[in-house]
Amino acid sequence: MISEKMKPLVNNNSAIRAMFEEGKRLAAKYGAENVYDFSLGNPNVPAPAEVNQAIIDLVKEEDPVFLHGYMSNAGYEDVRRTVAESLNKRFGTHFHENNILMTVGAASGLNVILKTLLNPGDEVLTFAPYFVEYGNYVRNYDGILEVVSPNTATFQPNLAEFEKKITSRTKAVIINTPNNPTGVVYSAETLTAMADILRRKQEELGTDIAIISDEPYRELAYDGVEVPYVTKFYDNTVICYSYSKSLSLPGERIGYLVIPDEFKDSEEVFNAAVIANRVNGCVNAPSLMQRVIMRCIDCKVNLEAYDRNRNLLYNGLMECGYSCIKPQGAFYMFVKSPEPDEKAFCARCKEENILVVPGSSFACPGYVRISYCVSYDQIARSLPGFKRVAESYGLCGK
Amino acid sequence: MISEKMKPLVNNNSAIRAMFEEGKRLAAKYGAENVYDFSLGNPNVPAPAEVNQAIIDLVKEEDPVFLHGYMSNAGYEDVRRTVAESLNKRFGTHFHENNILMTVGAASGLNVILKTLLNPGDEVLTFAPYFVEYGNYVRNYDGILEVVSPNTATFQPNLAEFEKKITSRTKAVIINTPNNPTGVVYSAETLTAMADILRRKQEELGTDIAIISDEPYRELAYDGVEVPYVTKFYDNTVICYSYSKSLSLPGERIGYLVIPDEFKDSEEVFNAAVIANRVNGCVNAPSLMQRVIMRCIDCKVNLEAYDRNRNLLYNGLMECGYSCIKPQGAFYMFVKSPEPDEKAFCARCKEENILVVPGSSFACPGYVRISYCVSYDQIARSLPGFKRVAESYGLCGK
Numbered sequence: 001m002i003s004e005k006m007k008p009l010v011n012n013n014s015a016i017r018a019m020f021e022e023g024k025r026l027a028a029k030y031g032a033e034n035v036y037d038f039s040l041g042n043p044n045v046p047a048p049a050e051v052n053q054a055i056i057d058l059v060k061e062e063d064p065v066f067l068h069g070y071m072s073n074a075g076y077e078d079v080r081r082t083v084a085e086s087l088n089k090r091f092g093t094h095f096h097e098n099n100i101l102m103t104v105g106a107a108s109g110l111n112v113i114l115k116t117l118l119n120p121g122d123e124v125l126t127f128a129p130y131f132v133e134y135g136n137y138v139r140n141y142d143g144i145l146e147v148v149s150p151n152t153a154t155f156q157p158n159l160a161e162f163e164k165k166i167t168s169r170t171k172a173v174i175i176n177t178p179n180n181p182t183g184v185v186y187s188a189e190t191l192t193a194m195a196d197i198l199r200r201k202q203e204e205l206g207t208d209i210a211i212i213s214d215e216p217y218r219e220l221a222y223d224g225v226e227v228p229y230v231t232k233f234y235d236n237t238v239i240c241y242s243y244s245k246s247l248s249l250p251g252e253r254i255g256y257l258v259i260p261d262e263f264k265d266s267e268e269v270f271n272a273a274v275i276a277n278r279v280n281g282c283v284n285a286p287s288l289m290q291r292v293i294m295r296c297i298d299c300k301v302n303l304e305a306y307d308r309n310r311n312l313l314y315n316g317l318m319e320c321g322y323s324c325i326k327p328q329g330a331f332y333m334f335v336k337s338p339e340p341d342e343k344a345f346c347a348r349c350k351e352e353n354i355l356v357v358p359g360s361s362f363a364c365p366g367y368v369r370i371s372y373c374v375s376y377d378q379i380a381r382s383l384p385g386f387k388r389v390a391e392s393y394g395l396c397g398k
Numbered sequence: 399m400i401s402e403k404m405k406p407l408v409n410n411n412s413a414i415r416a417m418f419e420e421g422k423r424l425a426a427k428y429g430a431e432n433v434y435d436f437s438l439g440n441p442n443v444p445a446p447a448e449v450n451q452a453i454i455d456l457v458k459e460e461d462p463v464f465l466h467g468y469m470s471n472a473g474y475e476d477v478r479r480t481v482a483e484s485l486n487k488r489f490g491t492h493f494h495e496n497n498i499l500m501t502v503g504a505a506s507g508l509n510v511i512l513k514t515l516l517n518p519g520d521e522v523l524t525f526a527p528y529f530v531e532y533g534n535y536v537r538n539y540d541g542i543l544e545v546v547s548p549n550t551a552t553f554q555p556n557l558a559e560f561e562k563k564i565t566s567r568t569k570a571v572i573i574n575t576p577n578n579p580t581g582v583v584y585s586a587e588t589l590t591a592m593a594d595i596l597r598r599k600q601e602e603l604g605t606d607i608a609i610i611s612d613e614p615y616r617e618l619a620y621d622g623v624e625v626p627y628v629t630k631f632y633d634n635t636v637i638c639y640s641y642s643k644s645l646s647l648p649g650e651r652i653g654y655l656v657i658p659d660e661f662k663d664s665e666e667v668f669n670a671a672v673i674a675n676r677v678n679g680c681v682n683a684p685s686l687m688q689r690v691i692m693r694c695i696d697c698k699v700n701l702e703a704y705d706r707n708r709n710l711l712y713n714g715l716m717e718c719g720y721s722c723i724k725p726q727g728a729f730y731m732f733v734k735s736p737e738p739d740e741k742a743f744c745a746r747c748k749e750e751n752i753l754v755v756p757g758s759s760f761a762c763p764g765y766v767r768i769s770y771c772v773s774y775d776q777i778a779r780s781l782p783g784f785k786r787v788a789e790s791y792g793l794c795g796k
Contacts, residue, residue, distance in 0.1 A: 250468045
């Protein structure tokens with residue numbers, strides 16, 4: 001009964017489902033507290049208290065017909081203006097409300113902009129390791145995702161290969177910084193070099209190529225590292241933002257697109273994106289949450305909690321002799337597998353009731369992703385298990 | 399820069415935008431209280447008080463990591479079970495949580511099921527007059543919307559033409575009852591006859607044909623009329639439900655799909671629909687609103703307010719000599735234009751600062767849609783204008 005396009009998705013999904021079921025099986029067998037599930041990117045730090053207060057205040061103060069009602073498909077104008085002004089203040093940009101489109105999270109934002117831009121057969125580039133859903137999003141609009149192989153020395157993008165892969169069919173490149181799964185932040189040098197290549201290629205090929213910057217982890221950066229604002233490097237940039245991690249609201253589905261004036265045909269692209277947001281069935285971003293964002297525009301989650309987790313896990317793994325670039329952002333560590341087949345390493349971890357995701361799920365075999373958006377305690381309790389696994393591989397701790 | 403598929407949508411959108419701008423222009427010129435805008439389907443009856451109370455209680459009682467967090471892409475299991483049990487109690491069905499998929503409103507639900515079922519070139523039937531977005535939703539998945547011409551005597555579907563239009567490519571039929579724009583409720587006789595035709599055609603053609611029942615207006619029925627539950631008439635039925643009108647939460651984007659066990663390949667279709675909900679970028683229906691639905695499962699908006707509006711407008715228009723089937727549901731009246739070109743009639747109404755939507759926007763020229771989800775007062779104040787228009791056409795009041 002289901003469509004041909006859905007069939008591979010359903011078949012592929014059973015692997016993820018199997019992992020989920022395995023976690024439940026282990027928890028039932030050994031007790032949930034003895035299973036160390038590092039497989040999910042579900043924030044465990046609560047939303048700031050201001051968010052819940054804003055919800056209560058809004059419900060008490062606002063007319064329900066307004067608060068829960070339809071607005072422009074782009075979102076409330078005052079909310080969009082508040083977002084624009086906040087970005088301008090933080091990044092020295094000059095956005096206005098008609099650069100901001102409120103979306104049902106960044107995942108929906110990515111779909112909206114891809115629907116707006118892609119013709120069938122258009123190519124979209126991205127850099128391994130990458131969030132596997134990008135392929136599904138691009139295929140939704142009959143585009144082709146082309147993957148640039150990873151630069152495992154730094155996990156900054158492999159720009160030499162990137163340049164070679166740009167063709168006359170290249171319509172966009174999706175970047176993700178701070179990065180899932182590596183935690184790497186793309187440097188200003190990286191973005192400058194990437195923008196130079198794209199401008200050169202646009203001129204050479206006579207085409208327009210968009211950067212689509214997926215930024216759910218923008219606010220999760222450590223050690224004072226700066227996450228450069230991509231629109232300042234390259235005109236044809238769209239930002240896909242989400243409050244899922246920055247305010248710990250992943251279930252609420254609230255985020256926005258930034259389509260700057262400098263983007264080619266900006267006004268037409270913005271209008272088309274608003275229509276895409278409507279006809280894909282979202283209609284608008286959830287209304288109450290839009291109003292919450294307006295009141296909580298300067299709120300932040302407790303970043304120290306993630307930072308403590310990061311240091312505990314990183315130091316613990318280093319002591320065992322594992323190899324990993326210390327992440328500067330997000331809440332993931334991308335650890336080198338002690339054996340070439342990282343799925344075997346995952347299986348070895350599972351014997352210690354430790355669940356991690358194989359890098360091949362991010363088009364980067366030989367590594368595993370460990371999500372540290374879990375309790376500090378879970379990390380502490382898991383370290384002896386990580387140590388026994390390391391010992392079984394003869395890794396040398398420091 | 400925008401895709402070929404988006405271009406006609408952008409061009410077509412300017413007509414709707416022009417109407418919206420015209421409304422704003424009139425309001426600025428004559429004062430908002432002297433402009434009678436009947437063009438929008440935005441509920442003016444507030445959400446029941448229980449909804450706001452549930453929001454406050456949830457925020458105070460629940461762990462924010464749970465309340466605003468990810469859950470299964472299908473929605474919280476207990477919410478889905480509550481919805482299933484409520485339907486079972488009301489309609490004598492036997493649904494369980496794995497028949498219910500929480501969605502970002504019915505518009506998203508329609509997209510999810512169309513993405514799940516349609517191959518390029520598949521035909522989807524619907525009955526004029528119909529909600530114009532159906533065409534966009536079907537084209538999102540490269541399907542073809544085939545429209546059955548209206549039966550203007552009753553605005554029940556034209557089943558003779560329907561049967562003739564079913565081909566081997568027909569994958570689904572979208573129905574909408576209570577209907578936008580006519581307010582007509584499909585009778586049990588209609589649904590029985592439609593199901594008989596579909597079963598006969600399925601056997602004859604060796605295909606499977608789904609009924610997709612778009613039901614945002616299910617709870618808005620007057621005069622004690624029963625809105626039959628479609629799954630009881632035909633196995634291959636999917637229900638697309640929304641709380642936008644039933645709880646006046648249109649901005650919050652909350653609804654659900656029902657995929658019954660009796661649907662062909664039900665389990666596979668449900669699993670595929672959950673994946674479609676994820677990869678289209680919605681990921682899940684907004685989490686707080688899901689929890690609200692669970693607590694407000696038996697709440698209702700103030701239907702009497704709409705009913706009073708309905709009677710005031712209907713009687714007022716009848717007194718002027720207009721012609722209209724008295725709607726049994728939803729909050730629209732579909733009035734016969736006194737001249738064949740209903741756009742000219744709309745223009746004539748606009749001279750009285752009355753804004754109504756031409757029936758050609760619903761593939762049914764010769765009629766106009768009047769939304770009565772406005773204040774009672776607006777209807778009362780508009781009636782003299784409607785009368786003057788009637789007189790200018792020489793209509794005979796009763």
